Amino acid sequence: MSISPALGVCYYPEHWPEEWWEKDAARMAEVGIKYVRIGEFAWSRMEPTPGDIKLAWMIRSMDVLGKHGHKVIVGTPTATPPRWMVDKHPDMLAVDANGNRKGFGSRRHYDFSHLPFREESARITQILADALSDHPALGGWQTDNEYGCHGTTYSYSPAALDGFRKWLASRYGSIESLNEAWGNVFWSMEYNSFDQIELPNLLITDPNPIHALDFRRYSSDQVAAFNKAQYDILKAKRPDLPVIHNFMSRYTEFDHYDVAETLDVASWDSYPIGHLAVSDEPDDIKRQYMRQGDPDNAAFHHDLYRTVGHGRWWIMEQQPGPVNWAKFNPDPLPGMARLWAWEAFAHGAEVVSYFRWRQAPFAQEQMHAGLLRPDSEPAPAYEEALQVAQELKQSGIDGQVEKARVAIVFDYDSEWAWQVQPQADGFKHGAHVRDIYAAFRKHGIDIDILSPKTKSFAGYDVVAIPALFAWTDELREAVASFEGYLLLGPRTGSKTKNFSIPARLGPDLSPNLLDAKVMRVDSIPSYVSIPVKGGGTTRLWREKVETRGEVVMEDNEGVPVLISQGKIFYLTASGDRALMQRIADYLIAEADLPVLSLPAGVRTRSRGGFRVYVNYSASPATLNAAADESGYVIGGAEIPAAGVTVARLAKVG
Numbered sequence: 001m002s003i004s005p006a007l008g009v010c011y012y013p014e015h016w017p018e019e020w021w022e023k024d025a026a027r028m029a030e031v032g033i034k035y036v037r038i039g040e041f042a043w044s045r046m047e048p049t050p051g052d053i054k055l056a057w058m059i060r061s062m063d064v065l066g067k068h069g070h071k072v073i074v075g076t077p078t079a080t081p082p083r084w085m086v087d088k089h090p091d092m093l094a095v096d097a098n099g100n101r102k103g104f105g106s107r108r109h110y111d112f113s114h115l116p117f118r119e120e121s122a123r124i125t126q127i128l129a130d131a132l133s134d135h136p137a138l139g140g141w142q143t144d145n146e147y148g149c150h151g152t153t154y155s156y157s158p159a160a161l162d163g164f165r166k167w168l169a170s171r172y173g174s175i176e177s178l179n180e181a182w183g184n185v186f187w188s189m190e191y192n193s194f195d196q197i198e199l200p201n202l203l204i205t206d207p208n209p210i211h212a213l214d215f216r217r218y219s220s221d222q223v224a225a226f227n228k229a230q231y232d233i234l235k236a237k238r239p240d241l242p243v244i245h246n247f248m249s250r251y252t253e254f255d256h257y258d259v260a261e262t263l264d265v266a267s268w269d270s271y272p273i274g275h276l277a278v279s280d281e282p283d284d285i286k287r288q289y290m291r292q293g294d295p296d297n298a299a300f301h302h303d304l305y306r307t308v309g310h311g312r313w314w315i316m317e318q319q320p321g322p323v324n325w326a327k328f329n330p331d332p333l334p335g336m337a338r339l340w341a342w343e344a345f346a347h348g349a350e351v352v353s354y355f356r357w358r359q360a361p362f363a364q365e366q367m368h369a370g371l372l373r374p375d376s377e378p379a380p381a382y383e384e385a386l387q388v389a390q391e392l393k394q395s396g397i398d399g400q401v402e403k404a405r406v407a408i409v410f411d412y413d414s415e416w417a418w419q420v421q422p423q424a425d426g427f428k429h430g431a432h433v434r435d436i437y438a439a440f441r442k443h444g445i446d447i448d449i450l451s452p453k454t455k456s457f458a459g460y461d462v463v464a465i466p467a468l469f470a471w472t473d474e475l476r477e478a479v480a481s482f483e484g485y486l487l488l489g490p491r492t493g494s495k496t497k498n499f500s501i502p503a504r505l506g507p508d509l510s511p512n513l514l515d516a517k518v519m520r521v522d523s524i525p526s527y528v529s530i531p532v533k534g535g536g537t538t539r540l541w542r543e544k545v546e547t548r549g550e551v552v553m554e555d556n557e558g559v560p561v562l563i564s565q566g567k568i569f570y571l572t573a574s575g576d577r578a579l580m581q582r583i584a585d586y587l588i589a590e591a592d593l594p595v596l597s598l599p600a601g602v603r604t605r606s607r608g609g610f611r612v613y614v615n616y617s618a619s620p621a622t623l624n625a626a627a628d629e630s631g632y633v634i635g636g637a638e639i640p641a642a643g644v645t646v647a648r649l650a651k652v653g
Contacts, residue, residue, distance in 0.1 A: 004398050005345045007389050008035030008073070008353030009371060010317060013061035014045045015360060020376075021061055024357060025068040031371070031382065032389025035351050036065050037316065040075025040145045041107070043124065044082040055131050066137025073244065073316075074132055076230055078121040079145040080107045085120065092117040094155035097201040101157075106364065108152045112222035113160040118229055125230045129237040140242040142316065143230045146269060147223050147245065153253035154219050156201045167218045169194045181498045182210045209420045210499035216416040220254035224261070231262035246316035247308070249275045249301050252415040252430065256308045257451045266309030269317035269355070272298050272340060277326035280426075288618075291333040292642065295603050295616035296438040298340065302347035303437075304410060304449045311400065315344050317355035320381035321369025329367070335642030337381035339614045341388045342644045346605040346612035348401040354385060395633045395646050399608030404446040405461045405593060408433055411452040414469035417495065424523030424540040424574075427491075432466035432574060436487070439577070439584035444596025444604045457482040461591040466571075468492040470499075471508060479513065479568075485591045487583070489571035490541055494518060506543075507570060514568050516547035529576065531556045536579025543572040552586070562586075597624045602639065606649065613645040 009028060013021055028036065038061060039046075047053055062072050086093065086104045094102050094111040102109060110117050121144075132138055147153070154160075172178040175191050184190040189208060191197055200207035200215050227245060234243050242264040247256055249268065260266050272293020276286055281294060289295060305313040320337050322329040341352040359370040359379070366374075371382045414429035422428075440447055440462075450463070455474045457463045464487040465475070471493050479486060494506030502508040506518040522542050524530070529537035532555045545560055552569070553562040562583060563570050567590075571583060588595060596604065601617025611629060615621050623637045628650050635645035 003350045005349065005392050006034040006351050007032055007341070007385060007392075008037065008314075008316075008351045009033050009385075010037045010353060010356040011065075012041070012356070012360075013038060014042050014057070016358070018057070018060070021064045025064050025070060028065075028070060028357065029068045031386045032392075033385070034069070034071060035073055035139060035353060036070045037073040037075060037142060037353060038062075038065075039128075040077060040142060041080045043077035043080055043085075046077060046128075047082065047124065050084055050088065053127055053131075055128075059132070059135065062132070062135050062137045066135070070137065071139025072135075072137045073140045073142050074128060074138065075142040076121070076125050076128060076144055078110075078124065078143075078230070081110055081117070081120070085117070089114065089116050089120070091157070091159065093157075094152060095157040095160075097154070097156055099156065099202060106150075108146075108150055110152075111155040111157050111159055112153065112219065112226050113155060113157065113163040115159070115163075118226055121226065122229045122233060125233045129233055133237040138238070138241065140244055140265075141234045142267075143227050143234075143243060143245045143263075145246060146248055147227070147259065148251060148253045149248060151253070153223060154216070156199045160219075161199050163222065164199060164215060164218050165194045165197055167221065168197060168214065171214070182208055183498075183500060184208070209417075212420045213413075213416055213499055216253070216420075217255075217413075220258060220412070223254040224258045227259050228262040242312075244314065244316065247305060249297065250279065250430065252412055255412040256305075257412070257453070260308045260310070263309065265312045265314055265350070266305040267314035267316035267351075268301055268305045270298050270301070270315050270340060270344070271317070271319040271323055272336075273319060273330055273332055274323040274326045277328060277330075289616060290330050291618070292336055292616045293340075295601060296434065296441055299343060299347060299441065299603060299605065300434055300437050300449070302344055302349065303447055306348050306401070307449045307451060311348075313349060314351040314353065315341075315349055316351075316353050318344070318352050320354045320356075320371055320385075321379055322367070323369070324365050324367035333618065333642040334380065335384065335640070335644075338384040338388050339616075339642050339644055341385070342391075342612055342646075343603070343605070343614045345392070345397060346401075346607050346610075346614075348607060352388075354381065391634050391644075391646075395610065397607060397610050397612075397646065401446070401605070401607045403459055404448040405591075406440050406445055407448040407450050407457065407460045407463045408437055409450045409452060409454070409463070409465045409468065409475065411468055413452065413497075414467060417469035417499065418467065418491075421499075423521065426526055427467075427523070427540050427574065429467040429469070432490075433464075435575075435577065435580045436464050436466055436584060439580045440588070441603060442581070442598065443584075443588060443593075444598050445588070445593060446606055454478055457484065457486075460484050461593055462487070462587050464488075465492055466490075467574075470495050470497045479509070484567065485587055486568045487571060487587060488514070488568065490543060490573055492570075509568075511548075514547075514549065514565050514570060516545050516549055516563060516565070516570055518543045518572075519546050520544040530559075532561050532575070532579055532582075534582065536575055536582050538573035538575045538579065541574040545570070545572050553582070596626055599623070609649050609651070611647045611649055613639060613647070615639045615641060615643045617641055
């Protein structure tokens with residue numbers, strides 16, 4: 001089930017005098033806002049003291065919002081437990097890797113492994129479900145808020161230690177099996193019982209990599225269990241309403257696919273300028289897109305969360321102006337709040353919800369812009385949101401995004417593995433995924449993101465599996481039956497799931513698929529690069545491979561960079577953007593994929609019978625009309641800086 005594209009906003013009735021609510025709700029309706037999220041930080045107002053439940057104010061706010069036609073998304077308030085909760089459960093506070101217990105005074109001050117707090121969270125969730133489920137304005141639920149934000153997935157507490165030991169006992173069955181799987185004969189690390197195992201912190205040097213990886217897996221499972229406890233309560237009360245969580249950009253401390261097994265809709269919080277500012281992108285990219293955000297980062301996360309949400313996804317928080325949490329917080333280019341919304345809708349978003357309605361004049365986020373200024377006058381994004389709402393009606397855009405012809409596998413286990421054992425400082429699974437994503441996207445090619453549990457690649461022309469830690473049974477099955485073009489590497493299949501080198505070495509495929517073995521790895525400092533014949537360079541990582549395959553590209557030292565065997569290609573090195581573009585271009589030509597000629601900075605995505613163009617450049621651009629388009633419904637061939645053009649696709653047949 002899906003809904004027609006709509007706008008939303010995040011609102012905090014507890015922050016404002018009650019006499020303001022009516023006018024706020026009326027103005028939201030004038031803008032064209034349909035969904036309003038409330039409640040996710042309001043536990044101290046819902047329950048000022050233990051057991052003293054006060055929800056009348058919340059019901060009145062929902063009455064007002066519903067009166068003006070809004071559907072309300074109610075957030076469970078578990079990201080901000082009140083002070084009395086910490087007094088009641090002082091050991092619920094997380095412990096960092098240095099052994100320091102975190103404190104009260106901001107947010108996310110809880111430990112996922114602390115079972116009494118999980119019970120408290122289920123209790124307040126049940127109270128909200130019982131009190132609000134029948135309200136006519138209720139449109140859905142949000143669980144918690146931004147799981148793991150501020151580095152809060154991992155805790156090194158007594159609760160985590162106890163939970164980790166039980167998790168290991170369940171996973172391995174016997175201590176002998178764990179010792180064998182972990183290779184604990186090395187350095188005399190063998191255990192006699194699970195109770196001897198400690199957490200992988202405060203050690204003399206690096207922990208056993210599988211010890212560190214299993215702790216990440218355990219911690220991820222605690223996030224999933226925490227979410228499931230709330231989901232089960234909310235769905236039991238109103239099975240017809242969606243349960244949503246708002247994930248984040250470039251945040252990989254837990255497996256989002258697993259958490260979303262108990263969600264109906266995945267959403268994420270899109271702050272393109274803030275995310276670029278705190279990213280590790282090169283300074284020239286940060287300078288060029290300082291007021292727009294990375295032109296491929298938001299789109300990548302749109303496609304990722306479409307998969308995480310099994311086809312259904314929202315933006316729960318969309319940046320409307322300067323944020324407050326980066327070292328520097330530039331003002332967006334005029335038009336970007338409109339562009340970001342349109343780009344999300346092009347990738348299949350059901351709702352784009354701006355954060356927030358009114359800028360708060362107090363506390364930690366007072367420098368974070370809203371649709372209104374603190375004096376309630378419109379901020380620039382107010383008019384842009386109004387324009388988007390009008391254009392959605394004008395264009396008639398609707399429907400699902402169609403299956404793309406190119407897909408890329410993104411894997412959280414691989415993110416954790418290369419954090420545990422980077423071997424080359426800066427080597428990251430996500431960076432490889434985003435690099436190949438951007439290279440295909442510059443040609444106007446639509447892309448799907450796949451999970452490592454994908455069993456079939458049927459219907460795709462090209463699939464990329466970059467920097468995969470260890471093969472899953474599902475991916476092996478998908479590779480064996482795939483008839484399209486497959487790009488692997490680097491480092492793909494170089495480990496087993498227990499973090500050891502496989503017997504036949506990486507990339508660990510049968511010779512009939514790819515007769516290649518990684519014989520030696522050469523990791524090089526970031527200030528060194530090796531030119532590749534024909535263009536581009538390798539950096540950070542290169543492998544010396546023994547192969548009977550064809551050498552498609554090699555570097556100036558004669559080391560193969562891209563090898564092939566039939567339709568399977570193996571990239572042996574990490575490279576710069578120029579090399580990744582060459583490889584994408586090569587595969588596009590091999591697969592005979594149709595491409596678009598896009599001006600620099602312009603990106604596009606198709607949805608239903610429409611193609612949406614967005615201009616991330618600070619300068620205007622001219623579009624080249626595509627043969628499959630029948631005219632423009634928004635904008636035209638001349639697309640201004642931060643502009644949007646929507647073309648109608650010609651009907652086939």
